Amino acid sequence: MPSNTGPSIDTITEGGRVTQVGEGQEAEEASPAVVTLGAPTVGELLAERYELVEHINNDSAGRLVWRGVDVVLRRPVAVVLRYPGGDSATEMLEAAVAASRVIHPNLVGVYDAIDEDDRAYVVREWVDGQSLREMVAADGPLDPARATAIGNAVASALAAVHATGMVHGNIHPGTVMISDDGRVVVADARTDGADSQENDLRAVGGVLYYALTGHWPHGEAPLHGATAGHGRAALPDAVRDSAGGIAAPRQVRAGVPAYLDDLTMDLLDPEIAPPSSDVLSAELSRLDIPADEQFLEQAGPLRFTADPGEEPSPLAAVGGRKVALGIAGLLAVALVGLFIGINVLGGGDDGDKEPVSQPSSSTPVTGGGSSEPDAPAARQLAIQDVRIIDPKSRDRAEVRDAEKVIDGSPDDGWETQTYKNNGKFGGLKDGMGIWIDLGSPRTVKSLQATLSSGGAAAELRTGASGDFQSNSKGDGQLVAAYSTVIGQPFESSDSGTNMIFNAFDPSKKYQYLLFWITELPEKDSGGWKLGVQEITVQGS
Numbered sequence: 001m002p003s004n005t006g007p008s009i010d011t012i013t014e015g016g017r018v019t020q021v022g023e024g025q026e027a028e029e030a031s032p033a034v035v036t037l038g039a040p041t042v043g044e045l046l047a048e049r050y051e052l053v054e055h056i057n058n059d060s061a062g063r064l065v066w067r068g069v070d071v072v073l074r075r076p077v078a079v080v081l082r083y084p085g086g087d088s089a090t091e092m093l094e095a096a097v098a099a100s101r102v103i104h105p106n107l108v109g110v111y112d113a114i115d116e117d118d119r120a121y122v123v124r125e126w127v128d129g130q131s132l133r134e135m136v137a138a139d140g141p142l143d144p145a146r147a148t149a150i151g152n153a154v155a156s157a158l159a160a161v162h163a164t165g166m167v168h169g170n171i172h173p174g175t176v177m178i179s180d181d182g183r184v185v186v187a188d189a190r191t192d193g194a195d196s197q198e199n200d201l202r203a204v205g206g207v208l209y210y211a212l213t214g215h216w217p218h219g220e221a222p223l224h225g226a227t228a229g230h231g232r233a234a235l236p237d238a239v240r241d242s243a244g245g246i247a248a249p250r251q252v253r254a255g256v257p258a259y260l261d262d263l264t265m266d267l268l269d270p271e272i273a274p275p276s277s278d279v280l281s282a283e284l285s286r287l288d289i290p291a292d293e294q295f296l297e298q299a300g301p302l303r304f305t306a307d308p309g310e311e312p313s314p315l316a317a318v319g320g321r322k323v324a325l326g327i328a329g330l331l332a333v334a335l336v337g338l339f340i341g342i343n344v345l346g347g348g349d350d351g352d353k354e355p356v357s358q359p360s361s362s363t364p365v366t367g368g369g370s371s372e373p374d375a376p377a378a379r380q381l382a383i384q385d386v387r388i389i390d391p392k393s394r395d396r397a398e399v400r401d402a403e404k405v406i407d408g409s410p411d412d413g414w415e416t417q418t419y420k421n422n423g424k425f426g427g428l429k430d431g432m433g434i435w436i437d438l439g440s441p442r443t444v445k446s447l448q449a450t451l452s453s454g455g456a457a458a459e460l461r462t463g464a465s466g467d468f469q470s471n472s473k474g475d476g477q478l479v480a481a482y483s484t485v486i487g488q489p490f491e492s493s494d495s496g497t498n499m500i501f502n503a504f505d506p507s508k509k510y511q512y513l514l515f516w517i518t519e520l521p522e523k524d525s526g527g528w529k530l531g532v533q534e535i536t537v538q539g540s
Contacts, residue, residue, distance in 0.1 A: 102166070110124045127187075131173060147208055151208045151211070155201075201267060205267025382438075384437050386406050388435075389475045389478060389516075391430075417529070423528040436537070437512055442539050444538070446537070448498060452533060459488075462484050
């Protein structure tokens with residue numbers, strides 16, 4: 001995970017405020033200190049590896065949160081302890097194990113989960129920064145561009161979680177954390193089975209609403225059924241009308257673009273089915289553009305439906321408001337009194353019905369502004385050709401079986417040989433890769449690599465040509481030519497068996513990709529080795 005290089009082990013908290021609260025849960029300021037027999041002490045070494053450096057706080061669930069250091073890898077970690085262990089810590093440990101299986105830049109990395117009966121603890125990535133709740137409480141609502149970027153990061157993290165069939169189950173402003181370098185990560189997943197992927201998506205709407213207004217739209221009965229003290233019930237409630245419907249962000253504050261307002265309200269509306277997490281991530285990624293561009297204007301492109309003959313937006317299939325925008329359109333309404341309203345897709349003949357959760361005064365104005373074509377829904381792309389890239393190969397034995405990574409079966413893949421001495425291919429080579437040809441330039445949303453085990457390091461590269469000979473010399477030329485790295489590399493300290501790259505530029509097209517492995521995980525039986533079971537590419 002890109003931020004594993006976090007703060008030094010000598011980091012000093014400012015006024016005791018470092019957001020490491022129970023893997024994202026907000027602490028109650030009046031929470032009593034937890035006193036236990038055998039409570040941890042500064043300098044104590046857990047599992048002969050994790051040294052406790054500083055007690056940060058106790059979270060609302062009674063867990064002790066410490067800053068520590070991994071003395072083996074010399075990196076800062078957060079250690080969350082629970083007394084006792086055993087059955088009482090099952091949910092916490094199962095959630096940690098599940099979270100460790102998904103690698104994504106917007107998910108907090110989980111490194112270890114240990115049960116010692118008298119206590120249990122989870123060791124995870126240290127994030128030096130603050131939660132979204134703390135940020136908004138201190139500085140007020142965020143500007144639309146920043147709110148969109150945070151929503152995009154959360155949706156992207158959920159897309160990775162949902163791709164495995166799991167549910168996060170605990171998305172709220174206390175579990176959305178912003179590091180000092182600007183990285184947004186989601187923490188504190190739950191495994192109690194009380195949630196659904198749809199609830200995760202509704203919660204993204206809540207996060208957007210909170211970021212834009214400083215109010216939580218789910219009131220005293222939060223979406224996930226959290227009780228007071230779990231970071232949500234104490235948030236300021238949304239502004240509501242006499243019937244209990246929440247005011248749209250544009251009614252609460254000025255400057256919120258109409259289409260961001262509509263997207264937020266659609267996600268909160270129980271009568272409109274939310275899109276899948278990958279489609280939502282794609283839409284928010286499309287909106288997440290520099291602040292000096294047209295995004296921050298009150299006018300914007302047509303987002304949720306399309307004119308006849310145009311290819312629909314990914315959100316058109318799941319319902320949404322038809323947002324026809326533009327200053328010219330607003331003037332036209334003022335001059336000739338034309339067409340004020342919205343259309344809800346999927347509503348049969350009742351096209352003018354307004355979702356119950358939005359007061360009627362927030363209905364956007366339909367006008368004649370220009371629109372841009374909407375992006376088609378993402379789907380799995382066919383891979384035309386694939387081969388193993390090994391510039392330092394001797395007998396080319398490792399370049400066989402490349403076709404197994406695209407055969408649709410995660411049970412049978414390609415694997416490296418076993419290397420001795422270290423995970424850097426025993427010091428014999430800089431890396432190995434899997435080259436992918438999509439057949440023609442395509443718009444790519446994400447690439448997912450399913451691995452045989454966690455602990456590998458890799459990056460995704462792209463190049464302009466695939467015309468290289470399939471030999472050691474040609475492989476070396478290809479690696480040198482593929483110098484453009486997409487997003488950030490996944491570092492060796494990450495755990496989990498899925499690597500998802502989704503930092504593709506939506507304005508560019510890609511044909512050639514290189515999944516470049518730079519470090520192998522250590523096998524339990526000794527040596528270093530990695531298998532790539534399957535690679536899939538999503539796009540249009």
